[in-house]
Structure formats: C-alpha cells, structure tokens
Amino acid sequence: MKEATIDYALRATWQAVARMYNEEAKKFDSTMAVGFTLLSIDPKAGTPSTSLGPKMGMEATSLSRILKSMEQKGLIIRKPNPKDGRGVLIYLTEFGLEKRNDSKNTVIRFNEVVKDEVTDEKLAHFFEVTEAINKLIADKKLF
Template sequence: MKDKTIDYVLRATWQAVSRMYNEEATKYGGSMAVGFALLSIDKEEGTPSTFISSRMGMEPTSLTRTLKSMEEKGLIYRRPNPADGRGVLIYLTEEGKEKRELSKQTVLKFNETVRNNISEEKLNHFLEVTEIINELIQDKKIYNQPEVLNDEKSN
C-alpha cells in the first residue's frame, strides 16, 4: 500500500468488484447496473425513479437508459405516482422479481465470502474508514477547506 494512493486502491478494488458482478450478471443476461436497480426497487410498492438514481449514485440520464433497457427486457413497468402526479413509480414484473432474487443472492454470496475471509474487527475498521472518507467528501473538507494539521489527521 505504501506506493499506492488511497484513491487508487479504492478505484482498483471497485473496478474488480464491478467486473466480478458484471461477469456474474452476464450469465443471466444482465449487468451490474440492472442488478443494483432491481435491488433498489420495492418488490410490492414500486419505487420512484428519483429514489433509484440517488440510491445507486447514478446520473438520471444513465438511469433512464438502464430503466428503458429493463422495461424492454420485461423486468419492470411504470405507472403514474398517485401521490405525485408528475412522478412515476417503477414496479417489478414477475421476471423482474426473479432476477431481483438472483441479484440479492449474488450480493449476499459476495458479502458472506468477504465476511468469512476478513475478521470482524478488520471489516469494522474498513467500514469506519470508508464512512469517514465519504463524510470528508460530503462535507467538502478535502478541497474546499484549509489544510488539516497533522495532529488532527490521527483522530
């Protein structure tokens, strides 16, 4: 790790995870984006598309393409949102529910394997570190603030 930057390790790890999920999803005619979208849609109540994009961290235009593809494959359908006349709710078809279950099992298998190979203590440290990184970014404390003193970095 000494020669690698933190962002490099995060990016390389996410690319490996993404590649792994895409390889698995391809076996079922899907993609990682479709799998995550399926997991973001409530099985019974439907979900506003705006919630899906924010939950996935996906730009609305990219999500629109993903949802269109999912609709063409018969995984979802859209209905007007009765609570918001301007909005649309996304619902899973029966096939979409089946693919959602496959996606769920894939994610659970990944998590189980990681948990079986990394101690709970190390995993908790990893989760703490990623939470702090996300907070630093969200609070704009990396580029929009004066340099942090070395004493404060160890907190």
Template sequence: MKEKTIDYILRATWQAVSRMYNEEAAKYGASMSVGFALLSIDKEQGIPSTALGPQMGMEATSLTRTLKSMEDKGLIVKKKNPVDGRGVLINLTKLGKEKRDLSKDRVLTFNEVIKQHIPQEKLDAFIEVAEKINELIADRQIFTNDGDSK
C-alpha cells in the same frame, strides 16, 4: 515497492468488484447496474422514478438507459404515481422479482465469502474508514475553495 495511494486502492478494488458483478450478471443477460436497480426498487411498493437515481447514486442519463433496458427485458413496468400525477412509479414485474432475488443472492454470497476470509474487526475498521472518507468528501474537507487541503 512504491506505496499505493488510497484513491488507487479504492479505484482498483471497485473496478475488480464491478468487473466481477458484471461477469456474473452477463450469465443472466444483465449488468451490475441492472442488478443494483433491481435491488433498489421495493419489491412490493415500487419506487418513484425521481427517488431511484439519488438512491443509486446514478446520473439521470445513465439511469434512463438502464431503466429502458429493464423495461425492454420485462423486468419493470412504469405506472403513473397515484399520489403525484406528474410522477412515475417503477414496479418490478414477476420476472423482475425473480431476477431481484437472484441479484440479492449474488450480493449475499459476495458478503459471505468476504466475511469468511476477513475477521470482523478488520471489516468493522474498513467500514469505519470508508464512512469517514465519504464524510470528508461530503463535507468538502478534502479540497477547499482556495485549492489547499485541510
């Protein structure tokens, strides 16, 4: 059997996780990105709109669509930031907090099932490897400017 590349394994696994979360979220009229946004917004304090995108790793256009959908569904409200009048704070509504709790439960369930099937030392190694991959990418150590890898 042909050996699978690391990026293929990462991509295929992420697509499976994403599909699973989207199927689960669809039962509640939502999506994985809505669930992730709900979990990224502080339940009590809210979050400045400018901080949400970087925290979620989402591009502004995708985030704008997600927030519009969330606002239309009554999950969030946007308020003028009292500290910075030019900015906007995003706060969860009562319904948003309920859906956030549901999203949190789904994530914790996922984590529990994984922990039941994979020994802790293997999970620790997986996390260490994933963090190292992210570090290598962030430090631009995969591809150099001249096209060679290090």
C-alpha cells in the same frame, strides 16, 4: 506510487468488484447496473423514478437508459404515481422479481465469502474508513 495512495486502492478494488459482478451478471443475461437497479426498487410498493437516481448515486441520463432497457426486457413496469400525478412509480414484474432474487443471492454470496476471509474487526475498520472518507467528501473538506 500506486501502493501508497488510498484512491488507487479504492479504485482498483471497486473496478475488480464491478468486473466480477458483471461477469456473474452475464450468466443471467444481465449487467451489474441492472442488478443494482433491481435491488434498489422496492419489491412491494415500487419506487418513485425521481428517488431512484439519488438512491443509487446515478445521473438521471444513465438511469433512464437502464430503466428503458429493463422495461424492454420485461423486468419493470412504470405506473403513474397516485400521490403525485406528475410522477411515475417503477414496479418489478414477476420476471423482475426473479432477477432481483438472482442479484440478491449474488450479493449475499459475495458478502459471505468476504466475511469468511476477513475478521469482524477488520471489516469494522473498513466500514469506519469508508464512512470517514464519505464524510470528508460530503463536508467538502478535501478540496
């Protein structure tokens, strides 16, 4: 059954990728979630905390824990949003920018290795399929 289901292939592949990223992140005393968060924060203008969760596809509770941990490690700072007194902007510290670079280089390396092994045509088909699945889910056509 596992060989015949699309969801199994997606889940197994994503779990392998997540495990690989977490193993790599350990070398930098980090996690994949922290790396993903670093990459999701605008390195120049900062990012409103309210837009970070939706941008990353994360629940607010999980994101709050990650941000708290990142703040304690000195990766980010929070500042009031001058355009919205109730909001907060998340900025990367110098240390956060360094760690963001580590994360960015890891993602670039992953992409380069995959692109060396998989033809442009196959990658194009992969992205077409993932886009179609995401559209089916967004349009609520599956269930």
